[in-house]
Amino acid sequence: MYILIVGCGAFGSEMADTLSQDGHDVVVIDRNELSFRLLPAGFNGMTQRGNGIDEEILREAGIERADALLALTSSDSVNLMAAQIAKSVFGVERVMARLYDHSRIEIAQAKGIEALCLTDIGVVQARYALRLGGVLRLLSLGAGEIELISLNAPKSLSGRRIEEFELKGKFHIAALLRQGRAILARASDALQEGDTLYCLVRVDLKDAIPEIFGIAQEEF
Amino acid sequence: MRSIVVGGGKVGYYLARELKRAGHEVIVIERDEAHARRVAEKLDIEVILGDSAHPHTLADARADEADVLAAVTGLDEENLLVCQIAKLKFGIKKVIARVNNPENEKIFKLLGLDEAVSSTSIIASLIEREIGFSRLKSLLRLEEVGMEMIEVELEPDSSLAGKTIETLSKHLPKASIVAMVLRGGQAILPRGDTKLEPSDTLLLLAKPEAKGKLEDAFGKKAR
Numbered sequence: 001m002y003i004l005i006v007g008c009g010a011f012g013s014e015m016a017d018t019l020s021q022d023g024h025d026v027v028v029i030d031r032n033e034l035s036f037r038l039l040p041a042g043f044n045g046m047t048q049r050g051n052g053i054d055e056e057i058l059r060e061a062g063i064e065r066a067d068a069l070l071a072l073t074s075s076d077s078v079n080l081m082a083a084q085i086a087k088s089v090f091g092v093e094r095v096m097a098r099l100y101d102h103s104r105i106e107i108a109q110a111k112g113i114e115a116l117c118l119t120d121i122g123v124v125q126a127r128y129a130l131r132l133g134g135v136l137r138l139l140s141l142g143a144g145e146i147e148l149i150s151l152n153a154p155k156s157l158s159g160r161r162i163e164e165f166e167l168k169g170k171f172h173i174a175a176l177l178r179q180g181r182a183i184l185a186r187a188s189d190a191l192q193e194g195d196t197l198y199c200l201v202r203v204d205l206k207d208a209i210p211e212i213f214g215i216a217q218e219e220f
Numbered sequence: 221m222r223s224i225v226v227g228g229g230k231v232g233y234y235l236a237r238e239l240k241r242a243g244h245e246v247i248v249i250e251r252d253e254a255h256a257r258r259v260a261e262k263l264d265i266e267v268i269l270g271d272s273a274h275p276h277t278l279a280d281a282r283a284d285e286a287d288v289l290a291a292v293t294g295l296d297e298e299n300l301l302v303c304q305i306a307k308l309k310f311g312i313k314k315v316i317a318r319v320n321n322p323e324n325e326k327i328f329k330l331l332g333l334d335e336a337v338s339s340t341s342i343i344a345s346l347i348e349r350e351i352g353f354s355r356l357k358s359l360l361r362l363e364e365v366g367m368e369m370i371e372v373e374l375e376p377d378s379s380l381a382g383k384t385i386e387t388l389s390k391h392l393p394k395a396s397i398v399a400m401v402l403r404g405g406q407a408i409l410p411r412g413d414t415k416l417e418p419s420d421t422l423l424l425l426a427k428p429e430a431k432g433k434l435e436d437a438f439g440k441k442a443r
Contacts, residue, residue, distance in 0.1 A: 053324075053327075054323065055323065055326075055327060076273070076301070077273050077295070077297035077301040078297045080297070080300075080301055080304075081297040081300050081301070081331075084300075084331050085330075085331070088330060088331055089327065089330050089331075101274060103274060103275045104273070104301070106308070106309070107304055107305055107309075110308055111304075
Protein backbone atom coordinates (compact mmCIF):
# COMPACT_ATOMS: atom_id res chain seq x y z
CA MET A 1 0.00 0.00 0.00
CA TYR A 2 1.00 3.61 -0.56
CA ILE A 3 0.59 5.29 2.81
CA LEU A 4 0.93 8.93 3.86
CA ILE A 5 1.68 9.77 7.46
CA VAL A 6 1.14 13.32 8.68
CA GLY A 7 3.28 14.20 11.69
CA CYS A 8 6.71 12.77 12.38
CA GLY A 9 6.71 12.82 16.16
CA ALA A 10 7.38 9.82 18.36
CA PHE A 11 4.23 8.07 17.14
CA GLY A 12 4.40 9.12 13.50
CA SER A 13 8.05 8.18 13.05
CA GLU A 14 7.59 4.79 14.72
CA MET A 15 4.50 4.09 12.63
CA ALA A 16 6.28 5.16 9.43
CA ASP A 17 9.22 2.89 10.10
CA THR A 18 7.04 -0.08 11.08
CA LEU A 19 4.83 0.23 7.99
CA SER A 20 7.86 0.67 5.79
CA GLN A 21 9.40 -2.50 7.24
CA ASP A 22 6.11 -4.26 6.57
CA GLY A 23 6.79 -3.54 2.91
CA HIS A 24 4.54 -0.53 2.34
CA ASP A 25 5.49 2.61 0.46
CA VAL A 26 5.50 5.28 3.12
CA VAL A 27 5.77 9.05 2.88
CA VAL A 28 5.93 10.92 6.17
CA ILE A 29 5.08 14.63 6.24
CA ASP A 30 6.17 17.13 8.86
CA ARG A 31 6.45 20.90 9.03
CA ASN A 32 9.75 20.70 10.82
CA GLU A 33 12.73 19.21 9.02
CA LEU A 34 14.33 18.32 12.38
CA SER A 35 11.47 15.95 13.18
CA PHE A 36 12.75 13.55 10.54
CA ARG A 37 15.72 12.88 12.80
CA LEU A 38 13.38 10.68 14.83
CA LEU A 39 13.31 8.25 11.93
CA PRO A 40 15.89 5.46 12.24
CA ALA A 41 18.93 5.55 9.97
CA GLY A 42 17.68 2.62 7.96
CA PHE A 43 14.26 4.14 7.21
CA ASN A 44 13.23 3.09 3.73
CA GLY A 45 10.35 5.49 3.12
CA MET A 46 10.30 9.08 1.96
CA THR A 47 9.96 12.37 3.78
CA GLN A 48 8.11 15.50 2.70
CA ARG A 49 8.59 18.78 4.47
CA GLY A 50 5.49 20.95 4.81
CA ASN A 51 2.11 21.38 6.39
CA GLY A 52 -0.11 18.31 6.27
CA ILE A 53 -3.24 20.42 5.85
CA ASP A 54 -1.85 22.08 2.74
CA GLU A 55 -3.40 20.61 -0.41
CA GLU A 56 -0.26 21.24 -2.45
CA ILE A 57 2.02 19.54 0.06
CA LEU A 58 -0.30 16.54 0.18
CA ARG A 59 -0.29 16.44 -3.60
CA GLU A 60 3.50 16.56 -3.70
CA ALA A 61 3.57 13.69 -1.23
CA GLY A 62 1.48 11.70 -3.70
CA ILE A 63 -1.93 11.76 -2.03
CA GLU A 64 -3.65 11.21 -5.37
CA ARG A 65 -2.39 7.64 -5.47
CA ALA A 66 -2.39 7.00 -1.72
CA ASP A 67 -4.35 4.05 -0.36
CA ALA A 68 -4.29 5.34 3.20
CA LEU A 69 -3.50 8.44 5.22
CA LEU A 70 -2.73 8.44 8.93
CA ALA A 71 -2.88 11.84 10.63
CA LEU A 72 -0.74 11.46 13.72
CA THR A 73 0.33 14.96 14.80
CA SER A 74 -0.09 16.10 18.39
CA SER A 75 -3.04 18.32 17.44
CA ASP A 76 -6.53 16.81 17.18
CA SER A 77 -7.75 19.62 14.96
CA VAL A 78 -4.84 19.35 12.53
CA ASN A 79 -5.38 15.60 12.36
CA LEU A 80 -9.09 15.97 11.72
CA MET A 81 -8.54 18.59 9.04
CA ALA A 82 -5.80 16.60 7.26
CA ALA A 83 -7.96 13.49 7.43
CA GLN A 84 -10.98 15.30 6.02
CA ILE A 85 -8.98 16.72 3.14
CA ALA A 86 -7.73 13.22 2.37
CA LYS A 87 -11.21 11.74 2.53
CA SER A 88 -13.39 14.42 0.97
CA VAL A 89 -11.06 16.18 -1.45
CA PHE A 90 -8.86 13.32 -2.60
CA GLY A 91 -11.10 10.33 -1.87
CA VAL A 92 -8.41 8.34 -0.02
CA GLU A 93 -9.94 5.05 1.00
CA ARG A 94 -8.54 4.46 4.49
CA VAL A 95 -8.16 7.56 6.60
CA MET A 96 -7.27 7.55 10.25
CA ALA A 97 -6.86 10.38 12.75
CA ARG A 98 -5.09 10.22 16.08
CA LEU A 99 -7.19 11.95 18.72
CA TYR A 100 -6.49 12.80 22.31
CA ASP A 101 -9.96 14.00 23.09
CA HIS A 102 -12.52 11.25 23.29
CA SER A 103 -15.40 13.63 22.60
CA ARG A 104 -14.19 14.24 19.04
CA ILE A 105 -14.56 10.63 17.93
CA GLU A 106 -18.13 11.33 16.94
CA ILE A 107 -17.10 14.12 14.56
CA ALA A 108 -14.43 11.93 13.00
CA GLN A 109 -16.90 9.11 12.42
CA ALA A 110 -19.49 11.46 10.96
CA LYS A 111 -16.88 12.43 8.36
CA GLY A 112 -15.96 8.84 7.51
CA ILE A 113 -12.68 8.95 9.39
CA GLU A 114 -11.43 6.16 11.62
CA ALA A 115 -10.59 7.61 15.02
CA LEU A 116 -7.61 6.34 16.90
CA CYS A 117 -8.19 7.67 20.40
CA LEU A 118 -4.96 7.18 22.28
CA THR A 119 -6.56 8.35 25.49
CA ASP A 120 -9.12 5.56 25.38
CA ILE A 121 -6.46 3.01 24.57
CA GLY A 122 -4.23 4.36 27.33
CA VAL A 123 -7.01 4.26 29.89
CA VAL A 124 -7.77 0.63 29.08
CA GLN A 125 -4.10 -0.32 29.23
CA ALA A 126 -3.49 1.51 32.49
CA ARG A 127 -6.55 0.02 34.17
CA TYR A 128 -5.45 -3.38 33.00
CA ALA A 129 -1.91 -2.86 34.24
CA LEU A 130 -3.18 -1.77 37.65
CA ARG A 131 -5.21 -4.98 37.98
CA LEU A 132 -7.87 -3.23 39.96
CA GLY A 133 -10.37 -5.91 39.16
CA GLY A 134 -13.64 -5.54 37.43
CA VAL A 135 -14.29 -6.31 33.81
CA LEU A 136 -11.87 -4.69 31.39
CA ARG A 137 -12.61 -4.33 27.73
CA LEU A 138 -9.33 -5.00 25.92
CA LEU A 139 -10.29 -5.21 22.29
CA SER A 140 -13.25 -4.83 20.07
CA LEU A 141 -13.44 -7.22 17.12
CA GLY A 142 -14.99 -6.57 13.74
CA ALA A 143 -17.49 -3.73 13.93
CA GLY A 144 -17.73 -4.28 17.67
CA GLU A 145 -19.85 -7.46 17.63
CA ILE A 146 -17.42 -9.35 19.85
CA GLU A 147 -15.22 -8.05 22.63
CA LEU A 148 -12.16 -9.46 24.28
CA ILE A 149 -12.40 -8.75 27.99
CA SER A 150 -10.33 -9.63 31.00
CA LEU A 151 -11.36 -10.11 34.60
CA ASN A 152 -9.88 -11.46 37.79
CA ALA A 153 -11.49 -14.69 38.93
CA PRO A 154 -13.26 -13.98 42.22
CA LYS A 155 -12.30 -16.11 45.18
CA SER A 156 -15.81 -17.56 45.39
CA LEU A 157 -15.31 -19.28 42.02
CA SER A 158 -12.17 -21.19 43.02
CA GLY A 159 -12.42 -24.83 42.03
CA ARG A 160 -15.19 -24.28 39.48
CA ARG A 161 -14.46 -25.54 35.98
CA ILE A 162 -14.15 -23.48 32.82
CA GLU A 163 -16.89 -25.47 31.03
CA GLU A 164 -19.46 -24.48 33.64
CA PHE A 165 -19.38 -20.92 32.31
CA GLU A 166 -19.28 -21.67 28.60
CA LEU A 167 -22.25 -20.30 26.61
CA LYS A 168 -22.09 -21.56 23.04
CA GLY A 169 -21.93 -18.69 20.56
CA LYS A 170 -22.19 -16.10 23.33
CA PHE A 171 -19.43 -16.41 25.88
CA HIS A 172 -16.11 -18.22 25.83
CA ILE A 173 -13.19 -18.26 28.23
CA ALA A 174 -10.18 -18.33 25.89
CA ALA A 175 -7.13 -18.08 28.14
CA LEU A 176 -5.95 -17.74 31.71
CA LEU A 177 -3.10 -15.83 33.24
CA ARG A 178 -1.84 -17.87 36.18
CA GLN A 179 1.23 -16.88 38.19
CA GLY A 180 2.47 -14.68 35.42
CA ARG A 181 2.07 -17.27 32.64
CA ALA A 182 -0.63 -17.36 30.01
CA ILE A 183 -2.29 -20.67 29.20
CA LEU A 184 -5.06 -21.55 26.76
CA ALA A 185 -8.12 -22.50 28.74
CA ARG A 186 -9.34 -26.11 28.59
CA ALA A 187 -12.89 -27.07 29.46
CA SER A 188 -11.83 -29.16 32.44
CA ASP A 189 -9.44 -26.57 34.01
CA ALA A 190 -10.44 -25.49 37.49
CA LEU A 191 -10.23 -21.82 38.42
CA GLN A 192 -7.81 -20.71 41.10
CA GLU A 193 -7.69 -17.60 43.18
CA GLY A 194 -5.60 -14.94 41.46
CA ASP A 195 -6.34 -16.18 37.94
CA THR A 196 -6.98 -13.55 35.30
CA LEU A 197 -9.47 -14.73 32.70
CA TYR A 198 -9.52 -13.66 29.06
CA CYS A 199 -12.94 -14.07 27.60
CA LEU A 200 -14.63 -13.47 24.27
CA VAL A 201 -18.14 -12.16 24.69
CA ARG A 202 -20.90 -11.14 22.34
CA VAL A 203 -21.27 -7.40 22.80
CA ASP A 204 -24.94 -7.51 23.84
CA LEU A 205 -23.98 -9.72 26.79
CA LYS A 206 -21.04 -7.74 28.09
CA ASP A 207 -23.03 -6.28 30.95
CA ALA A 208 -24.26 -9.71 31.96
CA ILE A 209 -20.83 -11.05 32.98
CA PRO A 210 -21.69 -11.31 36.72
CA GLU A 211 -24.83 -13.25 35.86
CA ILE A 212 -22.87 -15.62 33.63
CA PHE A 213 -20.64 -16.42 36.60
CA GLY A 214 -23.62 -16.43 38.93
CA ILE A 215 -22.18 -13.85 41.26
CA ALA A 216 -22.86 -10.27 42.29
CA GLN A 217 -21.17 -7.35 40.54
CA GLU A 218 -19.28 -6.44 43.76
CA GLU A 219 -17.43 -9.74 43.87
CA PHE A 220 -15.16 -8.84 40.96
CA MET B 221 -30.08 36.92 18.38
CA ARG B 222 -27.76 34.72 20.39
CA SER B 223 -24.27 34.47 19.04
CA ILE B 224 -21.04 32.77 20.03
CA VAL B 225 -17.70 34.22 19.05
CA VAL B 226 -14.85 31.73 19.25
CA GLY B 227 -11.51 33.42 19.75
CA GLY B 228 -11.03 36.59 21.79
CA GLY B 229 -8.00 37.94 19.99
CA LYS B 230 -8.11 41.08 17.87
CA VAL B 231 -10.75 39.90 15.41
CA GLY B 232 -12.87 38.26 18.07
CA TYR B 233 -12.71 41.29 20.34
CA TYR B 234 -13.96 43.75 17.72
CA LEU B 235 -16.53 41.33 16.33
CA ALA B 236 -17.96 40.74 19.82
CA ARG B 237 -18.03 44.48 20.45
CA GLU B 238 -19.90 45.18 17.20
CA LEU B 239 -22.38 42.38 17.83
CA LYS B 240 -23.08 43.67 21.31
CA ARG B 241 -23.55 47.19 20.02
CA ALA B 242 -26.02 45.85 17.47
CA GLY B 243 -28.02 44.42 20.35
CA HIS B 244 -27.06 40.76 20.09
CA GLU B 245 -26.48 38.50 23.03
CA VAL B 246 -22.83 37.51 22.76
CA ILE B 247 -20.71 34.88 24.47
CA VAL B 248 -17.00 34.69 23.71
CA ILE B 249 -14.89 31.53 24.03
CA GLU B 250 -11.17 32.09 24.54
CA ARG B 251 -8.43 29.79 25.74
CA ASP B 252 -5.92 32.43 26.80
CA GLU B 253 -6.63 33.84 30.24
CA ALA B 254 -5.28 37.33 29.59
CA HIS B 255 -7.28 37.70 26.38
CA ALA B 256 -10.36 36.35 28.09
CA ARG B 257 -10.06 38.85 30.94
CA ARG B 258 -9.60 41.73 28.52
CA VAL B 259 -12.81 40.89 26.67
CA ALA B 260 -14.76 40.33 29.89
CA GLU B 261 -13.60 43.54 31.53
CA LYS B 262 -13.54 45.94 28.61
CA LEU B 263 -16.64 44.78 26.82
CA ASP B 264 -18.61 43.44 29.77
CA ILE B 265 -19.35 40.28 27.82
CA GLU B 266 -19.59 36.75 29.20
CA VAL B 267 -16.42 34.84 28.39
CA ILE B 268 -15.94 31.10 28.67
CA LEU B 269 -12.33 30.20 29.29
CA GLY B 270 -11.46 26.96 27.58
CA ASP B 271 -10.68 24.88 24.54
CA SER B 272 -13.27 25.88 21.98
CA ALA B 273 -12.98 22.72 19.93
CA HIS B 274 -14.22 20.74 22.92
CA PRO B 275 -17.93 19.95 23.05
CA HIS B 276 -18.03 20.64 26.81
CA THR B 277 -16.81 24.18 26.28
CA LEU B 278 -19.44 24.76 23.61
CA ALA B 279 -22.06 23.33 25.95
CA ASP B 280 -20.89 25.78 28.64
CA ALA B 281 -21.38 28.57 26.13
CA ARG B 282 -24.97 27.29 25.69
CA ALA B 283 -24.35 26.39 22.06
CA ASP B 284 -27.65 24.54 21.93
CA GLU B 285 -29.46 27.87 22.21
CA ALA B 286 -27.22 29.86 19.86
CA ASP B 287 -28.38 31.13 16.46
CA VAL B 288 -24.95 31.96 15.12
CA LEU B 289 -21.37 30.89 15.75
CA ALA B 290 -18.34 32.66 14.33
CA ALA B 291 -14.97 30.95 14.75
CA VAL B 292 -12.28 33.58 14.32
CA THR B 293 -9.16 32.16 15.98
CA GLY B 294 -5.80 32.36 14.27
CA LEU B 295 -5.78 28.62 13.58
CA ASP B 296 -7.71 27.40 10.56
CA GLU B 297 -7.90 23.82 11.77
CA GLU B 298 -9.46 24.97 15.05
CA ASN B 299 -11.99 27.14 13.26
CA LEU B 300 -12.96 24.24 11.02
CA LEU B 301 -13.37 21.80 13.90
CA VAL B 302 -15.35 24.21 16.07
CA CYS B 303 -17.74 24.94 13.22
CA GLN B 304 -18.22 21.26 12.51
CA ILE B 305 -18.92 20.45 16.15
CA ALA B 306 -21.31 23.41 16.32
CA LYS B 307 -23.21 22.15 13.30
CA LEU B 308 -23.18 18.44 14.03
CA LYS B 309 -23.57 18.34 17.79
CA PHE B 310 -25.44 21.52 18.56
CA GLY B 311 -27.36 22.07 15.35
CA ILE B 312 -26.34 25.71 15.01
CA LYS B 313 -27.64 26.69 11.58
CA LYS B 314 -25.37 29.61 10.82
CA VAL B 315 -21.67 29.00 11.34
CA ILE B 316 -18.92 31.20 9.98
CA ALA B 317 -15.23 30.38 9.95
CA ARG B 318 -12.36 32.77 9.60
CA VAL B 319 -9.77 31.52 7.14
CA ASN B 320 -6.26 32.68 7.93
CA ASN B 321 -4.53 31.01 5.02
CA PRO B 322 -6.40 32.02 1.84
CA GLU B 323 -5.50 28.63 0.35
CA ASN B 324 -7.90 27.08 2.84
CA GLU B 325 -10.92 29.01 1.59
CA LYS B 326 -11.51 26.43 -1.12
CA ILE B 327 -10.78 23.52 1.23
CA PHE B 328 -13.33 24.76 3.78
CA LYS B 329 -15.99 24.89 1.08
CA LEU B 330 -15.09 21.40 -0.13
CA LEU B 331 -15.42 20.20 3.45
CA GLY B 332 -18.91 21.60 3.68
CA LEU B 333 -18.32 24.94 5.40
CA ASP B 334 -20.01 27.42 3.11
CA GLU B 335 -19.36 30.49 5.16
CA ALA B 336 -15.62 30.92 5.15
CA VAL B 337 -14.27 34.42 5.46
CA SER B 338 -10.69 35.08 4.50
CA SER B 339 -9.50 38.39 5.87
CA THR B 340 -6.44 38.20 3.66
CA SER B 341 -8.53 37.90 0.50
CA ILE B 342 -10.87 40.68 1.62
CA ILE B 343 -8.01 43.04 2.36
CA ALA B 344 -6.36 42.13 -0.93
CA SER B 345 -9.52 42.89 -2.89
CA LEU B 346 -10.04 46.19 -1.02
CA ILE B 347 -6.50 47.25 -1.77
CA GLU B 348 -6.94 46.12 -5.34
CA ARG B 349 -10.02 48.30 -5.60
CA GLU B 350 -8.21 51.28 -4.05
CA ILE B 351 -5.10 51.19 -6.15
CA GLY B 352 -7.19 50.09 -9.06
CA PHE B 353 -5.01 47.78 -11.01
CA SER B 354 -8.24 46.24 -12.11
CA ARG B 355 -11.15 48.08 -13.69
CA LEU B 356 -13.50 45.49 -12.33
CA LYS B 357 -15.03 45.99 -8.91
CA SER B 358 -16.55 42.92 -7.43
CA LEU B 359 -19.74 44.14 -5.73
CA LEU B 360 -21.41 40.96 -4.69
CA ARG B 361 -20.77 37.27 -4.78
CA LEU B 362 -23.81 35.09 -5.31
CA GLU B 363 -22.11 31.97 -3.97
CA GLU B 364 -25.02 29.62 -4.36
CA VAL B 365 -25.48 30.20 -8.06
CA GLY B 366 -21.79 30.78 -8.77
CA MET B 367 -22.24 34.32 -10.06
CA GLU B 368 -20.66 37.62 -9.28
CA MET B 369 -21.96 41.14 -9.74
CA ILE B 370 -19.21 43.31 -11.12
CA GLU B 371 -19.03 47.04 -11.66
CA VAL B 372 -17.03 48.61 -14.46
CA GLU B 373 -16.66 52.35 -14.91
CA LEU B 374 -15.88 53.59 -18.42
CA GLU B 375 -13.19 56.25 -18.81
CA PRO B 376 -14.28 59.74 -20.00
CA ASP B 377 -12.39 59.02 -23.23
CA SER B 378 -13.38 55.38 -23.45
CA SER B 379 -13.13 53.82 -26.88
CA LEU B 380 -16.38 52.01 -26.11
CA ALA B 381 -18.38 55.26 -26.17
CA GLY B 382 -20.81 55.33 -29.07
CA LYS B 383 -20.83 51.55 -29.37
CA THR B 384 -24.02 49.55 -28.75
CA ILE B 385 -24.46 46.87 -26.13
CA GLU B 386 -24.80 44.39 -28.97
CA THR B 387 -21.35 45.31 -30.31
CA LEU B 388 -19.83 45.27 -26.82
CA SER B 389 -21.33 41.85 -26.11
CA LYS B 390 -19.38 40.34 -28.99
CA HIS B 391 -16.17 41.14 -27.10
CA LEU B 392 -17.39 39.86 -23.73
CA PRO B 393 -17.01 36.28 -22.51
CA LYS B 394 -20.08 34.04 -22.84
CA ALA B 395 -20.45 33.62 -19.10
CA SER B 396 -21.24 37.30 -18.60
CA ILE B 397 -24.00 39.78 -19.34
CA VAL B 398 -24.48 43.53 -18.98
CA ALA B 399 -27.33 43.79 -16.51
CA MET B 400 -27.58 47.53 -16.04
CA VAL B 401 -26.09 50.80 -17.20
CA LEU B 402 -25.78 53.65 -14.69
CA ARG B 403 -25.63 57.09 -16.26
CA GLY B 404 -25.83 60.34 -14.32
CA GLY B 405 -27.53 58.67 -11.40
CA GLN B 406 -30.11 56.97 -13.64
CA ALA B 407 -30.43 53.25 -14.12
CA ILE B 408 -30.91 52.05 -17.66
CA LEU B 409 -31.93 48.49 -18.47
CA PRO B 410 -29.81 47.79 -21.52
CA ARG B 411 -31.15 46.52 -24.85
CA GLY B 412 -29.04 45.49 -27.79
CA ASP B 413 -29.32 48.93 -29.35
CA THR B 414 -28.53 50.91 -26.18
CA LYS B 415 -25.53 53.13 -26.95
CA LEU B 416 -22.75 53.51 -24.41
CA GLU B 417 -21.60 56.99 -23.37
CA PRO B 418 -18.31 58.13 -21.77
CA SER B 419 -18.18 57.66 -17.97
CA ASP B 420 -21.05 55.17 -17.99
CA THR B 421 -20.94 52.63 -15.19
CA LEU B 422 -21.84 49.09 -16.20
CA LEU B 423 -23.12 46.43 -13.85
CA LEU B 424 -22.26 42.97 -15.11
CA LEU B 425 -23.31 39.55 -13.99
CA ALA B 426 -20.56 37.04 -14.61
CA LYS B 427 -19.26 33.67 -13.59
CA PRO B 428 -16.00 34.00 -11.63
CA GLU B 429 -14.06 32.19 -14.35
CA ALA B 430 -15.05 34.87 -16.87
CA LYS B 431 -13.22 37.59 -14.93
CA GLY B 432 -9.92 37.19 -16.75
CA LYS B 433 -11.57 37.75 -20.13
CA LEU B 434 -13.55 40.70 -18.76
CA GLU B 435 -10.28 42.28 -17.62
CA ASP B 436 -9.01 41.95 -21.18
CA ALA B 437 -12.19 43.40 -22.67
CA PHE B 438 -12.20 46.51 -20.50
CA GLY B 439 -8.43 46.92 -20.18
CA LYS B 440 -6.40 47.89 -17.16
CA LYS B 441 -6.83 51.24 -15.52
CA ALA B 442 -4.34 53.77 -16.82
CA ARG B 443 -2.57 55.70 -14.10
